[in-house]
Amino acid sequence: xxxxxxxxxxxxxxxxxxxxxxxxxxxxxxxxxxxxxxxxxxxxxxxxxxxxxxxxxxxxxxxxxxxxxxxxxxxxxxxxxxxxxxxxxxxxxxxxxxxxxxxxxxxxxxxxx
Amino acid sequence: xxxxxxxxxxxxxxxxxxxxxxxxxxxxxxxxxxxxxxxxxxxxxxxxxxxxxxxxxxxxxxxxxxxxxxxxxxxxxxxxxxxxxxxxxxxxxxxxxxxxxxxxxxxxxxxxxxxxxxxxxxxxxxxxxxxxxxxxxxxxxxxxxxxxxxxxxxxxxxxxxxxxxxxxxxxxxxxxxxxxxxxxxxxxxxxxxxxxxxxxxxxxxxxxxxxxxxxxxxxxxxxxxxxxxx
Numbered sequence: 587x588x589x590x591x592x593x594x595x596x597x598x599x600x601x602x603x604x605x606x607x608x609x610x611x612x613x614x615x616x617x618x619x620x621x622x623x624x625x626x627x628x629x630x631x632x633x634x635x636x637x638x639x640x641x642x643x644x645x646x647x648x649x650x651x652x653x654x655x656x657x658x659x660x661x662x663x664x665x666x667x668x669x670x671x672x673x674x675x676x677x678x679x680x681x682x683x684x685x686x687x688x689x690x691x692x693x694x695x696x697x698x699x
Numbered sequence: 700x701x702x703x704x705x706x707x708x709x710x711x712x713x714x715x716x717x718x719x720x721x722x723x724x725x726x727x728x729x730x731x732x733x734x735x736x737x738x739x740x741x742x743x744x745x746x747x748x749x750x751x752x753x754x755x756x757x758x759x760x761x762x763x764x765x766x767x768x769x770x771x772x773x774x775x776x777x778x779x780x781x782x783x784x785x786x787x788x789x790x791x792x793x794x795x796x797x798x799x800x801x802x803x804x805x806x807x808x809x810x811x812x813x814x815x816x817x818x819x820x821x822x823x824x825x826x827x828x829x830x831x832x833x834x835x836x837x838x839x840x841x842x843x844x845x846x847x848x849x850x851x852x853x854x855x856x857x858x859x860x861x862x863x864x865x866x867x868x869x870x871x872x873x874x875x876x877x878x879x880x881x882x883x884x885x886x887x888x889x890x891x892x893x894x895x896x897x898x899x900x901x902x903x904x905x906x907x908x909x910x911x912x913x914x915x916x917x918x919x920x921x922x923x924x925x926x927x928x929x
Contacts (some may be wrong), residue, residue: 609831625813662862664876666874671883685889
């Protein structure tokens, strides 16, 4: 199957509240990232986990998110730090290249205890 | 117990690679290595295991063999892979290009999973977590440490990586990107730490003694030549 996204594409993680064996972590839902790599198509774990055949397979991407995009400053990280996760294609939506950059935020600081 | 797929489905139970409590009713002369069961899940595991044996689906021998197989997997295997990558430029290239194929040369297999090797450099430091469960390259590092499976590490690693790294004694300049790799699906990640300075001319075997488990998860650096934390 052909991949919908390629390296460098800007993507948005869908904010679906789907139950089940979902491999998309909640903290990345609704966040914007950049595709780093395409790991190819794999049986869909949301089906496999319940005895299904995993078909149709879903392309698994490596997506990079700026920590500032994910936590909006509420964390302990430096400005350039990032989180990278594997996200299946049906959880991603395309973002246009002309998307305006998010307003700059202060780099992360340690949260109050 | 054979699966095409070994990540832990939310409760660390994947096919043959989970943590096994010792049999509750030890045989004479054999000491159990865990306490008597008290939690519901422990009774459930015992009931299920005994039923599977009673009905002939699996044998006790197969369970023991699997336990021994998993006990034989340990971080020293990963250390050999890293040390070879430090001393063999061609192997390093192959390892970074196709982890599965490269480690297969050394006899390690990760069926149904993609092994991705993450090269730490002065620009980027990788640190691996599985926020959803406890995905870990068990075939080459053995069972994950308890902290790796703790809710605390799983939630904090992605949100305050620098604080977590500091607790492991790892302080990195802010100019270096800390890239937290959340192992959410079909890949397994092995960090290739930077080769310590002052180890020029060392053999792969000697270098391997500096490669700790934590340095291959990315919460620490490889040890200094004198064996202390870098």
